Amino acid sequence: MDLTSKIILITGGGSGIGLELTRQLVALGNTVIICGRDSGKLAEAARKTGAQTIAGDVTVAEDQERILSEIAAQHGRLDLLVNNAGIFLAYDFKTDPNTLQKIEREIAINATAPLTLTRRALPLLEKSAQAGVLFIGSGIAFVASPGTPVYSGTKALIHHCAQTLRHQLRPHGITVFEALPPVVDTDMAKALKSGNFKKMKPADLVRDILTGMRRNQTEMLLGQSSQIKLMSRIAPAFLFRQFAKTEFH
Numbered sequence: 001m002d003l004t005s006k007i008i009l010i011t012g013g014g015s016g017i018g019l020e021l022t023r024q025l026v027a028l029g030n031t032v033i034i035c036g037r038d039s040g041k042l043a044e045a046a047r048k049t050g051a052q053t054i055a056g057d058v059t060v061a062e063d064q065e066r067i068l069s070e071i072a073a074q075h076g077r078l079d080l081l082v083n084n085a086g087i088f089l090a091y092d093f094k095t096d097p098n099t100l101q102k103i104e105r106e107i108a109i110n111a112t113a114p115l116t117l118t119r120r121a122l123p124l125l126e127k128s129a130q131a132g133v134l135f136i137g138s139g140i141a142f143v144a145s146p147g148t149p150v151y152s153g154t155k156a157l158i159h160h161c162a163q164t165l166r167h168q169l170r171p172h173g174i175t176v177f178e179a180l181p182p183v184v185d186t187d188m189a190k191a192l193k194s195g196n197f198k199k200m201k202p203a204d205l206v207r208d209i210l211t212g213m214r215r216n217q218t219e220m221l222l223g224q225s226s227q228i229k230l231m232s233r234i235a236p237a238f239l240f241r242q243f244a245k246t247e248f249h
């Protein structure tokens with residue numbers, strides 16, 4: 001996919017991986033619109049990168065519709081939707097007082113919202129001469145991670161849906177990409193206390209994602225994620241035990 005002069009929406013573009021994607025895609029001459037719940041954070045990201053902003057919560061249907069209609073009114077099309085917004089919750093399923101809310105919130109943000117937003121964006125994507133959807137998944141899609149009882153399941157769901165949607169949307173001219181990062185050095189990864197992880201720099205991760213997309217590599221296993229996938233095939237019990245040792249703040 002050519003990554004210049006495109007109209008791009010990045011959810012969660014105000015920080016972490018989304019902010020780095022914004023920085024590199026603006027530098028390539030694209031028009032990047034970022035969304036997120038914290039308008040102060042978005043304004044700061046816009047000042048640093050030159051992106052446009054639309055505040056909104058991706059789990060709220062009206063916010064999804066408003067974000068897309070503002071893009072339709074201003075730009076008339078969408079070339080690339082980046083489903084990046086996400087949360088990562090480590091807790092004990094039995095003893096945490098907020099388990100019920102956490103289950104609902106994590107599934108809503110990480111799993112339901114990327115799919116409903118993609119469905120709602122299809123009419124705008126179909127107006128593009130070369131349209132794409134990029135899901136930011138995770139290498140953890142390949143292993144259940146006991147300390148985060150729901151997170152790895154949301155990424156496994158996204159991994160399956162990226163494949164099904166790739167198949168269904170290809171005839172409509174829409175290419176579905178999935179990037180599966182390892183642990184990346186962002187605010188999200190600060191929750192990780194220890195483990196056999198090397199944190200990848202956001203700038204390196206995004207450079208590899210954009211290189212993969214330019215080569216039309218639709219499934220991008222980044223950094224240690226290819227090892228996780230391989231281990232999940234040849235030594236799944238060992239891999240599970242390794243992840244069970246992870247400690248969180």
Ligand SMILES: NC(=O)c1ccc[n+]([C@@H]2O[C@H](COP(=O)([O-])OP(=O)(O)OC[C@H]3O[C@@H](n4cnc5c(N)ncnc54)[C@H](OP(=O)(O)O)[C@@H]3O)[C@@H](O)[C@H]2O)c1
Nearest residue numbers: 012015016017036037038057058085086138183184186188
């Ligand atoms: N960091 C890692 O180690 C790692 C590894 C693999 C995959 N990933 C994935 O990469 C993606 C980005 O993670 P990150 O590390 O960059 O995390 P981050 O720095 O915490 O950024 C997450 C972004 O998502 C936005 N967001 C969260 N809930 C939202 C909602 N309901 N509506 C709109 N925006 C929302 C946040 O903005 P607001 O709070 O302002 O809404 C924030 O800008 C996530 O999908 C994550 O699962 C991360």
